[in-house]
Amino acid sequence: MTARLALLAVAQATWQTLAIQVLDGLGQALFAVLAAASVTDRLADARRAGEAQRLVGSALLFGSAVGPAATGLLVDALGYRGTFALLAGVGAVATALVVAKVPETLKDAK
Numbered sequence: 001m002t003a004r005l006a007l008l009a010v011a012q013a014t015w016q017t018l019a020i021q022v023l024d025g026l027g028q029a030l031f032a033v034l035a036a037a038s039v040t041d042r043l044a045d046a047r048r049a050g051e052a053q054r055l056v057g058s059a060l061l062f063g064s065a066v067g068p069a070a071t072g073l074l075v076d077a078l079g080y081r082g083t084f085a086l087l088a089g090v091g092a093v094a095t096a097l098v099v100a101k102v103p104e105t106l107k108d109a110k
Helices: 001-008 016-041 046-101
Strands: none
Touching: 001 016, 001 046, 016 046
């Protein structure tokens, strides 16, 4: 997401924007699967996989509902390039927080 948003901030042509959006589909597919797997792993019970899917799905739907409205306010103030750049920064901070604060759950990485 961070790379896609940063690229959108500097895109110069429509074809570039369309090509960059391919990253969005790939990123969303990877994120949904990995987030659900991570939450399931953290719950420590494979029988609670449905609960994990519900938690991840709810968070994604909430973001899909609130995100565009909030972004619309940002576009008015910052323009499209500024908004994409700001959101890329937010994504970078979120990625850093996940890397720093979410513990690895593998018992033995060997």
